[in-house]
Amino acid sequence: MTIAQVLSAIQLGLLYGILAVGLYIPFRILNIADMSVQGTFTMGMIIAAVFSYNRMPYLGIIVAILAGAIAGVVTGILHTKFNIPSILSGILTMTALYTVNLIIASGKANISLIGKDTLYTIADKLIGNEEATKTIVTLLIAILITVVISVFFHTRTGLTIRATGDNAAMVRHTSINTDNMKMIGLGLGNAMSALSGALISQYNLFADVNSGTGILVVALAAIIIGETLFKRNGVTLGLISTIVGSIIYRFIIAIALKFDVLPSYALxxxxxxxxxxxxxxxxxxxxxxxxxxxxxxxxxxxxxxxxxxxxxxxxxxxxxxxxxxxxxxxx
Structure with a gap:
């Protein structure tokens, strides 16, 4: 593998690692199978692309995070308030978001950002090297996300969310509203998924409403690979192992494509x-x-x-x- 291919694998591993963190929160911390992550990932891509197209790349990332959080809360409401099973709640939200994404994109199936300012192109003007810019910016964002989420899950609210995932009945007996904890967790997870989508659209200078197809398997692969290499000992190590697992997964994909193990459409x-x-x-x-x-x-x-x-x-x-x-x- 060339240096460019290695850097590309690391960059994509970090970007998709944020998506994997978004799935890790409901899947491992709350013990909820959240399918809506696939929909919010694509929504983050489309929102960031639309705002970047209109020369507002930073605002696009912020709006994508907020929209992802709202979608996660909607999934939480369907699950907790209307007693719809978590998997079905996620599928319903994911299906609805497909239409929402088309509405946001004004009916277009894809949006090109070639020649438009993005987070990476603006940073590249300061650093002056495209590969170095992508690596540094992506690494800093991944570290920031890991630190912020780790700190959050060591706060009182974060510890309550973790306790809800471990034993909701016990938490309920302490007069804490577990429904709210689940909604916060789902909102945070989908916010991270949308952030990942937003960054990837600005990284690739492209967004497509079908980009989320099969993305859950990618996130799950990162989580499982990380847990296979590192035992689950606390949230912080879980977050780090998930991102490391995502990077390893990207290297496996890059090697498979380089040696033509399978065609590119078999990802x-x-x-x-x-x-x-x-x-x-x-x-x-x-x-x-x-x-x-x-x-x-x-x-x-x-x-x-x-x-x-x-x-x-x-x-x-x-x-x-x-x-x-x-x-x-x-x-």
């Missing part, structure tokens, strides 16, 4: 295979460890039995010698 298949392997790995490792432990126990048992047999044989030999001596005396 979703590659993503699915990666997720399946990552999900299977803990089970395979557990089975291997269990068999290794069983073999160790058998070896110890055999050594113990062999030792007992040798001691018994020694006792028998000694008793035989005594009997022989007593027989000689009697004669």
């Amino acid at each position: 979703n298949l590659i993503s699915t295979i990666i997720v399946i392997i990552a999900l299977m790995f803990p089970t395979i490792k557990e089975t291997h460890d269990r068999k290794a432990k069983k073999r160790l126990h058998l070896e110890l048992a055999n050594k113990y039995l062999n030792g007992n047999n040798m001691s018994d044989q020694g006792i028998d030999d000694k008793s035989g010698e005594k009997n022989d001596k007593s027989g000689e005396k009697n004669e």
Whole structure:
């Protein structure tokens, strides 16, 4: 791989890592399967593209974050107030957002930002190197997001959200409204998803209403890869491992495309295979460890039995010698 390909994999890994963080919050912290992340990711792309097209790239990112948070809260309301299952709530929101995205884009399926100012093009004017600009800006944003979310989940509200995900019934007994905690968590997760979409549209200078197709598998792959490499020990490590998992996933994709393992249109298949392997790995490792432990126990048992047999044989030999001596005396 060339340096440009390595940098591209890192940049995209960080950008999609923010999306993975958006899925990590409801999926791992709240234990809610949130499908609306796919819709808010695309919405973030479209909103940022529309604002960038009209020379307001920074405002576009802010509006995208707010819109994503609102969409997440809507999913939370459907789930908590109307008792609609979380998966179905997310699907309903995601489906509705497809039409919303088309409305925002004025009926256009895609928007090109070539020749328009974006966060990256403006920063490039200051730094003067396109690849360095993309890497530095993306890295700083990823670090900032990780720090802010980590700090938030160590505040009183954040700890309550974490407790709600662990044991909602217990939190409810302390007179805390768990519904509100779920809505805040879903809003935060979808805000991060929309932020990721907004940054990617300005990074690629392009946005498409179908860009979110299969994006959940990408985010899930990042989470699973991160958890396979690092055990889940706290929110901070979980966030870091998710972003690292996203970078590793991008390197796997880049290598697969470089060596023509599969054609470029098979990315979703590659993503699915990666997720399946990552999900299977803990089970395979557990089975291997269990068999290794069983073999160790058998070896110890055999050594113990062999030792007992040798001691018994020694006792028998000694008793035989005594009997022989007593027989000689009697004669």
